[in-house]
Amino acid sequence: MRVFIFFLLFLTIPDCYAQKQSIDSLQIYQAVKGQLLTINQDDQQGRQLLDSISRKYGAKSNQVDSLWKAIHVADQVNLEKIKVIFRQYGWIGEDKVGVQASMTQFLVIQHSDVATQHQFLPIMRQAAKAKKADAGLLAMLEDRVALGERKMQIYGSQISLDPNGAYVMPLVDPDNVDKRRAEVGLGPLADYISRWHLKWDVNAYKAQLPELKKKHGIDN
Template sequence: MKPQLIIALIFLGFSYTLSAQSIKKDTVLMRRLDTMFKYDQFWRKEYAKVMRKEKSAYDEDSVQKNWATADSLNEIEAKKILKAYGYPGYDLVNEKGSEQFWAIAQHCDDDVAFQDRVLKLMKVQVAKNNANKENYALLVDRVLVNKHQKQIYGTQVHVDPKTHKATPLPLKYPKSVNKLRRQVGMEPLEKYLKSFE
């Protein structure tokens, strides 16, 4: 090999190593998101236990009160995070942390304007392959439904309590919903709806 080619390859390898090292994860933020997510999920799991009449250390009223408190506290923290970092993508908090932030934002239904800001910032990260596009689609639908508008991807559903059959809330593009779902990596709507039965 020519000496110039060898030097160029060594330089490229060295540059790649430096650039990989310069992308540093925010481990403090990752731990913060992990704690928030555990708190978010704890009361949802307890609620599911109570609804299934399984053993729980809490009654339904205390579960619902604690659930509301957890969501309120997480919303306050999520707003601080969004203001400080924008949407935390994979490059900042890994896939797990990014998806935990998304789940917390997804549960901030009492502040649709905040969810809308999350969506706008998440869209930028999705375009860079730095956030989950399926989660983005779920939040798009959630925000549209919260605004009393028709959803795009059919992710927000009504489940009949007697038949357990799920039907999507009104769709903006019912004829092309599966094509739209495929574009963001989602399974066909029919299969998704069956998962609720």
């Protein structure tokens, strides 16, 4: 009988241990989710005020300038928090913390400087490959880094605004952009740029491209 009891305990203890580990892991990710959602709120808070402040005081007003300075300070604080989370857990997928909290990692990185974006790009590539990060968001980061390094963007996600209106920033191989966008789950470029009341005319864009490359200091 003693042998049987010992054998029964041996079978049940690992199950209890695994269950406790699962509960502990759930509690950890719930705490991290709270941190990420707070960072998300801090990231968006100032940016959500930009439109109303610009309309009230003007896009080049002191008020808008002060708001941008506050946003940049918040961005730096958020970046340091994200770095700590990465060191502890790596890239956290939406299966652990939900869509919004997981996307916060991308938001903070895309709002950082080019050197930081370049540093985190391989991490996000691996996360997207492991289905922990959205491939469409990775495409946006790829475009940001390329343009920041004076190269042409790949997916056409980056739009610039100037006094003459909005335009698609320099884009490699415009003829096949929709094919590349589809590969990462993005819709046609024409639909995307319609948000800025733009129409996609690939031939007109190719004619304009040399001028756009010169404007952005792109040689290749």
